[in-house]
Each structure stands twice: as structure tokens, then as C-alpha cells.
Amino acid sequence: MDFRVFILAASTVIIGLVELIVGGILPIIADDMNVSIGTAGQLITIYALVYAIAGPVLLTLTAKIERKKLYLITLGIFFIGNVLMFMSPTYAFMMFARIISAMSAALLIVLSLTITAKIVEPRFRAKALGYIYMGISSSLVLGVPIGIVMTNAFGWRTVFLGIAVLSIVSFILISIFLEAVPTGEAQSLSVQIKALGNKKLAGAHLATMFMLAGHYTVYAYFTPFLETTLQLSSYWISVFYFLFGIAAVAGGAFGGGLAARIGSKKSILLILGAFAISLFILPYSTFSTIVFVIVMMIWGGLSWALSPPQQDYIIETDPVTSDIHQSFNNSALQIGIAIGSGVGGFVLGKTESVVSTATVGAGIVVIAFICAAISLKMPTQSNISNKESHSSK
Template sequence: MNYRIFILVLGTFIIGTDDFVIAGILTSLAEDMNVSIAMAGQLVTAFAIAYAIGAPVLGTITFNIPLKALLVVSMLIFTIANGFSAIVPSFGWLFVTRVVAALAAALFTPLAMAASASLVPVTMRGRALSFIITGITVGLILGAPIGTWVGNTISWRYSFALVSLVSLITTIGVFIMLPKIEREAYISLKERLKSFNKTILLTLSVSIIATTGGFMTYTYIAPIITTITDIENISIFLLLLGIGALFGNLVGGYFTDRIGAPKTLMLTLAGFGMLLIAFSMLTLLNPSALSIALVSLVALLWGIPGFGMNPALNSYLISLSPHHASMILSFSASALYLGIGLGAVIGGGVISISSIDYVGLISGILVGIAFMIFTFVQHFFVKKRELK
């Protein structure tokens, strides 16, 4: 494996950290900025929707710019945005810096994938791409708990300062280590959209709805866990969730190869929905050693189906249109981030209208809806294929 890939992995790692750390510092950030938990959660919405829109649009309009230059500039902008996030005087300005950081991340991540594929032989491209994606997962496993610990021990502003520092190191590393990389053939946004059909759109809707359900709970995981356990610094719980997520990626890939993407996706959606509902059930307990143990168990298990569905979903999408795999996967990433943003919005609405105790329940119901839609999609796709 080309050692230069690891500087790109560091980039996706810090982007994943920046994305996921918000959940861990949400309570302290809301208190310091004098806004509600639901309002603070909209920072996740801003980041996710900006990323979802920015990935395909920015990737198209910046196509004629050299790849290495774009990687350096996008990571530099990401560095500056997070640096300003650490010193902003108001919530409004923090909102702006989060959008800028998301747009920079939306440009960097697909470019990092393209660069990694060009740095290795064709026979190693799959592993190179998996390394880049693993960087984001490690951001959840390691980066988010560290950032949460820093934010809750010192100040949430230091979480962004830490992200900015590592991003600056990444920017310098990309500039020094990467060679000039040729761009692939240009494909317009209009051409990308031509590869879509009803089955692909419905499958992407499964991703959006399931992710919305999952991130309804994840965005507000800090106050949820604090309510159940009476523990304010939840970094250890985020670490457990991250370990489950890493294991889930591996298990999801394994079962996708062994029993097929459709069965794997249905199993993970069913398990994911039940574990999300468990968070609402645990709010019925009084804070105790038992509640801490149960939350730890649910957090660890949650990451397995929650992240295990991703390999199955992407494999299924590729099977629907193998000749347009890269384009479909770019929209799959956009669907993922759109779901993240919607999760923060709907979760905030649930908290405002009722109580944080119901967030897990509504999350599980949404994932159940995603399960039913995919059951229909799979039946429709198989039946249509058999008729041909």
C-alpha cells in the first residue's frame, strides 16, 4: 500500500471527528451559547445538508482544477473554518463556520477517494478506498470520544481547536507528500442523473430514512445518556459505540458476501430499529449501576447494525447499475448526510414538542419504515428481474 494514502486517511479521520464530536459536546455548547439543546442540534443539520448538497455540486464545478490543489485548498478551508468555530462570539457565527467546514469536507472526501485509487495498482484500489472510508469510522471510534473528553473537560471550543490543529497538519502533509494526480474524464451533473431509476431512488430513500432515524438519537445522545445514567461526560459511551461501528462495518461486509446484500440489509435494519427503541425504554429506569451497564451494552450493540447496513446498502445500489457505480455512490453519500441533517431537525422537533425520552422510540419507528420500503423495493426488483 502506498504510504501517501495515510495522509488522506488522516484527512477523512479528522472530518469524521469534526462531524461526530458535536453529539458529545452538545449540552455544554448549548449552555455556553445560551440556546436550547434542540437549537444546538441544528448545527448537525447545517453541516449535513451543506455536505449533501456540496458533494455533487462542488465536485462538478471544480472539475477543471488540479486534484492536488483542490485537496490542499479544501483542507485549508476546513482548518480555518474549525479555527473560527473555536473563537466565534455567537451561535449564528458558529452556524456559518459549520456550513463552511461541511462544504470543504464535501469537496475533500470524494477527491481523497479518487486520489487514493490513482496511487495504487488497479488490483489494490478496493483496499485503498476502504482505507479512506475507514478514516471516517475511526473518527467516530477514536476522534469523537477524544474530542468529547477535551470539550467536556476544558471547553467545547477546544474540541474545534483540536480538529483545526490536526487539519492543518493534514494540509501540510498533502502539500508535501502527494504527487501531481491526473483527473478522470469529466461527467456533468446532468449525465450523472441519467443513471437513476425508480428502484435506485427508492433505495436511496431507505438510506435517508434509516439514517434520519439513527441520527435522531445520535445527535442528542449526550442528553439522552445523561438522563438515563446521570453521567455528563459520555466519551466512554461514544467509544463503545465506535467499537461497535467498526465491528459492524466488518460484519456487514462479511454477511453481504455470504448471504447477499438484500438479506444483510433487512437484518441490520431490523436490529437497528430495535436497539434505537431500547434507548427510550431505558429512560424508564432510575440512574444506577444497572442503567449504566445497559446503556453501555446498547451503545456497543447499536454500532453493529447501524454501520453494518452501509456495505450492504452500497453493494445493493451498485448491483442496480454497475456501470454507474461511482456516480451512484456519490449520491449515496449525499443521501447519508441528508439523513443526518434531517435526524437533527426531527429529533429537535420531538424534544420541543414532547420529551427527549421519546427520541429513541421515534427513531426506531423511522428505521422500521425504512425496513418496509426496502422490503417493497426488493420484492419489486426481484419480480421485475424474473420477468425479463
């Protein structure tokens, strides 16, 4: 495997850390900024929402800029965003810094994927992209426990200073080892939007969105959940987050293996159904720490198990424009995170009970199951998106 792929994968780990690393330290940030936990949770919401919109838009606007040059420029902006987070004097300033970080991160992740696809031989492309996705998922699930550990040791601001320093390391490695990467043909935003005319895949995107929304209704506020239901200390909360992260990373492999054995369509329904059940019973398992850890690990594993069969389903349904739909699916994921963290904050503010977030989250996942079932039953819309793709050339 080309070692440059591992450099890009390591870069995605650094970039991905920023999104959810605040999840485990929300109470500390809220206290320091004199806002409620629900309000602090909107730092996750705004990041995910901006990320979802900025990805395809910025990729189109920067289509004519040489890829390595664009990567380094964007990485510099990403560095600035994290320095601003470190220096933030007010909550409003933090929101501004998060927007800068989200826009730059969205473009960097897409560039990491597209550059990887260009620099490796076609026979190694799928495996190379797998390393990039592993970097993304690992950063998302392990960012929270890393944030907790660093915050407990040095304070929450050093978390973002550390990421800024790591981004400098990434900048140096990319500038030294990556050659100039020419631009390719970029499809216009109008073509990308028209691709959503495929109602079958639109249902798949909605399923992804609602699953992540249900998940983050709970996960974005998992720290206060653990503090309230199990009275855990900061040390044990970080341990529980690491266990969750291990399960989540393993869940990706489980989802891929399940799809290989029983097919992507059956896997999607099975994973969504089991995920809704695990979320619903989560607050009722706190009577025993052992039982709770088991349920939590199942929940964690299923949280990232949907991606492999979902991507396989997208490619199988519309192979010609699958790259566009994979981009939309990633945006749907981010919108789901934004909706979930927003809904969770609203529920927490209204009920003042972290337990209720699990019930609401499970209900949202049921909506995801319904969307997936409708999508799977719909006939394939042959040539609809294909015609749009060819007509744009």
C-alpha cells in the same frame, strides 16, 4: 500498500471529526451560546445538509482543477472554517463557520476517494478505498467521545482549534508526499440527476436516508439521553461514547461478513429490522446499566453495518453508474443525519423527553425497512442509467 493512501486516510479522519464532534458537547455549547439544546443540535443538521448538496456540485464545478492543488486549496478553507468556529462570538456566526467547514469537508472526502483510486494499482484499489472509508467511519463515531474529553479538559472551543492544527499537519504531508494528480472526465450534474431515474436504486438511497434519520434522532442527543436516564457524569458519558464507537467501527466488518455469508439483499433487511428493534427497546433497557450497555453496543454495531451490503447491492444492481449512485448514497446518508438531528431537536423541544426520541427514531427506521423491501422486490432497470452514461460520453 502505497503509503500515500494512509496519508489520505489520516486526512479523512481529521476532516470527518468536525461533523459530529459537537454531538457530545451540545449542552455545553447551548449554555455558552444561550440557546436551547435543540437549537444547538441544528449545528449538526446544517452541516449534514450542506455537505450532502455541496459534494457532487463542487466536484463538478472544480472538475478542471488539478487534484492535488484543489485538495490543498480546499484544506486551507477547511482550516479557516475551524478557526472561525474557535473564534465564534455568536450562534449565528457558528452556523456560518459550520457551512464553510461542511462545503470544504464534502469536497475533501470525495477528493480523497478519487485520488486514492488513481494513485494505486487496480488490484489494490478496493483495499485502498477500504482504508479511506475506515478513516471516515472512525472519525464519525469517535469524534463525539474525543470532543467530550477535550471539552472537559480545555473547553469546547479548543476542540476546533485542535482540528485546525491537525489540518495544517495534513496540508504539509499532502504537499510533500503527493505528486500532481491529473483531472479525469467528470460527468455533468444532468447525468448524475438522470441516474436517479433508476427507481430500484432510488429506493436503496431512501432506505439509507431514513435509517440514518432514525439513528440520529437519538444519537445527536445521546448526551442528554444518558444524563437524564442514567444520571451519568461527563467521564462516564465519554466512556459510553467510546464503547459505542468501538461497536460502530466493528459493525462495518460485521456487515461485510454478513453480506458475504447470506448475500447483500438478505443482510440489508436483517440489519434494518434488528436496528429498528434495538432503537425501540433502548430506553426500556436503562433499568440495568449492564443490559443498557449490551443494547447500546448492538445499536452501535448495527448503525454502520448497513454500508457494506448496501454498497455491494448498488454495484450489483447498476455497475456502469455505480460511482454516481455511491455518491448519491453518501449524500443520502448526510441528508438522513440532517433530518434525524432536526427531528430529534423538534421532538425534544415538544415533549421535553429524550426517551421519546428513541420511539420516533425506531419508527423512522421502519420506513427505511419498507423502502429497502420495495427496492429489493423491484425488477432491475437494465440499460436505463447505462444509456444515460454512454450518451454523455
